[in-house]
Amino acid sequence: MLLLSKSKKKLIRSLTMKKTRQAEKLFLVEGDKMVGDLIVHHRGRNGALYRIESVIATDEWITANGDKLGQDYDIFRTTEAELTEISKQQTPNQVLAVVHQHIPELEISQIKTKLFIGLEYLQDPGNLGTIIRLADWFGIRNILCSKNCVDLYNPKTIQATMGSFLRVNVYYCDLPSNICSLREEKNYMIYGTGQNGNNLFNTPLFLPGIILFGNEATGLSPDIMGLADRILTIPYHDRTSHPDSLNVATAAAILCAEFRKAHAK
Numbered sequence: 082m083l084l085l086s087k088s089k090k091k092l093i094r095s096l097t098m099k100k101t102r103q104a105e106k107l108f109l110v111e112g113d114k115m116v117g118d119l120i121v122h123h124r125g126r127n128g129a130l131y132r133i134e135s136v137i138a139t140d141e142w143i144t145a146n147g148d149k150l151g152q153d154y155d156i157f158r159t160t161e162a163e164l165t166e167i168s169k170q171q172t173p174n175q176v177l178a179v180v181h182q183h184i185p186e187l188e189i190s191q192i193k194t195k196l197f198i199g200l201e202y203l204q205d206p207g208n209l210g211t212i213i214r215l216a217d218w219f220g221i222r223n224i225l226c227s228k229n230c231v232d233l234y235n236p237k238t239i240q241a242t243m244g245s246f247l248r249v250n251v252y253y254c255d256l257p258s259n260i261c262s263l264r265e266e267k268n269y270m271i272y273g274t275g276q277n278g279n280n281l282f283n284t285p286l287f288l289p290g291i292i293l294f295g296n297e298a299t300g301l302s303p304d305i306m307g308l309a310d311r312i313l314t315i316p317y318h319d320r321t322s323h324p325d326s327l328n329v330a331t332a333a334a335i336l337c338a339e340f341r342k343a344h345a346k
Contacts, residue, residue, distance in 0.1 A: 082157070083155055083158070084157065085158075085163060089135075089157065090167050092105070092179075093137070093177070096236075097109070097169050097236055099235070102182070106181060106182045106184075107134060107181060108179075108234035108236075108239065109179060109180070109236050109239070110180055110239060111174055111176070111177040111236070111240065112170075112174040112176070113142070113174055115240075115243065115244045116136065116176045117146070118244040118247060119131065119133060119180065119244070120136075120150065120151070121149075122247045123154075130183040130247065131181065131247060132180070132181045133151070133179070134154060134155070134178075134179040134180060134181055135156070135157060135179045136150065136154065136157070136177075136178050136179075137159050137167075137176065137177050137179070138158070139158075139161055139164070139175045139176070140158060142175040142176045143156070143158065146176075161175065169236050185251075185252055186252075189259065189262040189263060189266050189267065190266060192223065194221070194222050194223055195288045195289040195290070196219075196288060196290060196291075196337075196340060197221070197223050197224070197225060197269070197291035197292070198216055198221055198223075198224045198291070198292055198294070199225045199226075199260060199292065199294070200225070200226045200230055200293075200294055201230070201256055201293065201301055201305050202227055202299075203231055203294070203295075203296065203297065203329065204230075204231050204296065204297060205231065205297055206232070206235040206236075207237055207238070207241045208231075208297065208330045209230065209231050209233065209238045209241070210237065210238040210240065210241020210243075210246075211241050211330040212333050213233075213238075213241075213249050213251065214241065214242050215334045215337060216245070216337070217242075217248050217249050218245075219341050221249070222248070222250060223250050224249060224252070225252050225260075225291070226251060226252065226253050226256070227254075227256040228254070228256075230253065233251045256305065257305060260291065260293070260305070261308065263289075263291055264310075268289065269289045269290055269291055270287045270288075270289070270290040270311065271291055271293070271308055271310045271311075272286075272290055272292045272293060272309060272310070272312075272313055273305070273309030273311070273313070274294055274295070274300075274301065274312065274314070274336065275295075275306065275312050276326070277314065278312030278313050278314040279311060279312060280314060280316050281313045281315050281335070282316065282339070284311065286340050286343040288344055290340070292313075293305060293309065294332065297328075297329055315327060315335055315336070
């Protein structure tokens, strides 16, 4: 077991900044459940997308979980006071892990899944993390993000996924180009989302398809909306009084549920 050095603590604290994460190609995972899931994932060896660089934990956590830990990464002993010092969580857990980033390359020709999510200029890390989590729930394994979307490895994004980032591929790409490729090479239907589209609940939903969601404040840009074969709207119930819009993660959950319902076996 190793003790935390000042340089290691400095690195961990700096991984809350995007420029450091990009330079080091590392990110943080915190909490007993998520680190536990990560350790199991890491054991997958060649099948694992993410590799652990180091685990930092209290004596109590190491005593309870030592039999699960591997031999191919560093393990640092720490105290709850030290974790509070280096953690960005309001209530730090007993363990955190430093993890190597996984940066997948998108090859449309190799795609076999029939339902995608596409995200344009999402800015809230909690929304991105929640959408990754619900994609995992609905068996959607691929998410396309425009290059100006919030960083997957933002600690708030990772925390909001509750471990689902281990099972969902997130690609940062030229979104318009790849939407067109999905249509031309794979015959995907392109579904935009907005307030002036077809009523989701009485519109046929075809697969394969990609559902596009836009920025929290402005929605999909005209350029992306112009690529849609069909625009879907979640109708509000009370026509006299209603919010201006739905949270994008909430809207994504409703649409994914409707697609799965339409194609339930």
